[in-house]
Amino acid sequence: MPRNKTPSISTFLFSDDPEASQKFLVEAFGLAEGELSRDDKGKALVGRAYLGDYAVSVARPHPGRMEAASHANVLHSLVMVYLDDVDSVYEKAKAADAKIEYEPTDMPYGQREFGARDADGNLWCFAKELTA
Template sequence: MPDGIPTPSVIPYLLYKDPARIRDFLVEALSFTEVATHRSPEGEVGNIALRMGDKFVMLSRAQPDMGLAAPGDLPAVHAGTMVYVADVDAHYHRAKSAGATIWYEPADMPYGQREYGVRDPENGFWCFGTFLPGSGLSPG
């Protein structure tokens, strides 16, 4: 695990058939930065740590024999990762320009944020949002 992660912290640990492919997508299309990629002695990707600002996400290989499935192997989306950004519309345009599959366009939501949804190459769900002024919500 990279240095600089405060404890306690909650870090999404996401499973994929090809975590390196998802890492590349998250870096190119969704503004994440790679922190570390850990490999087995055989060279297979194990865990990948990514960050956006001071927040982290971990990617790892799905292992069906251990009951750990990739999003595309499930009959429906079971979870998503919510990420708050300073400018959701600019983030959306970067993702769309990079060829990301947009699930829903940016919209002001009744629960006080502007957000959009995107699917990664293995059908994982990512939501990016910004709090609306006067919503009473804050990113702190």
């Protein structure tokens, strides 16, 4: 189901298996399943998952130019998601066997957050700003 709204910045990640990565984002992090495009042989090329109107795309890499995070030796980026209920997403991610990097914690810089890796090794941080 295509969305009409295109944000100014959109997350685009690389995956050796976009279909499995899309499924993981839905099951572990609670995103809504979006469209999945395939080549003429039926191989998944790009999968999308949505948080509200905002898309996260996962696409096949281009070896030597664009690689999945699992092929990198260092963390090169992270996806920060702000939402209302950090703890329920944490429980969902944990139940789906996501690799939890750190549990929900009230941070000294004013937000509650946790970190988890997706199926491709990308770091996702889910946070809610704390109010006094």
